[in-house]
Amino acid sequence: MKRAVELKINGDTYELLVSTHATLLEVLREKLGLMGTKRGCDLGACGACTVLIDGEAYLSCLMLAVDAIGKEILTIEGLSEGGDLHPIQSAFVEKGGLQCGFCTPGMILTAKAILDQEHNPTEEVIKKKMAGNLCRCTGYKKIVEAIMSVTE
Template sequence: MRSELDRPVQRELTRLRVNGEEFELYLPVHKTLLEVLREDLKLTGTKHGCELGECGTCTVLVDGEPQLSCLLLPLQAEGRELTTVEGLAEGAALHPLQVAFAELGAAQCGYCTPGILLAAKALLVRDPRPSRDGIKEALAGNLCRCTGYVKIIEAVELASQRMAEA
């Protein structure tokens, strides 16, 4: 039998700030941030493709930087500002990236979309008018099997253009 079931699970009181909201949770220390977001906070917009840090699907923003939530423990995220796809829109108003992704068909099955949106958001904060190569570089850690990446690149360009013009 697995040894982890033989010993008591260590739990810690953990405070997380997600999409501007504070949460206080009593969590097993080994539970990943991905699991906590999805299972404890019911923020199921964050998806998973491998749970091994290989596909980028579970990307969230930690203090604005894209991080793989499947490789983070909640304790590592304490005191940091977490953003998931649910935190992208301002109320009912979608983020320009969300609008562009929906408009250009950059989300086919949509499963990789939340992670890519967040990685793209971080990119546009860092570099509001990225080059095509800059977009490819920034998103290279996120796999997509539907789109061939073309419409995603175009959507990031469109959002960037609209945000610059706004």
């Protein structure tokens, strides 16, 4: 069954016809071409599909698109302003917090949700709250360093 929905994504409003069982991840990637939101496990286990919904980090592979109606959705494409990288994005670049980059959009959006709620978290807090975002390349050290550098 399909349903007409209005989704607010990165400040724009999209009117779409979506399957009622389509995940938000599927709609972002397949209907809107917002490929920055990654499909890793599609099972809620890797964090690669993280987006912000009303400022909170959510796994878009576990959320139905119809459940996002009326909410403000932020994907990695909406994070930089006027072509300038967000400070967390710049920190990942400067500190070498990425290699292949597959996990990076989810990492950065989860970090944004953490730092928006708590401006000066400890390294332990960051590690604990980032635990749902997996990276196969970096060993996490530089990711944590990058996030810590934004708090300083």
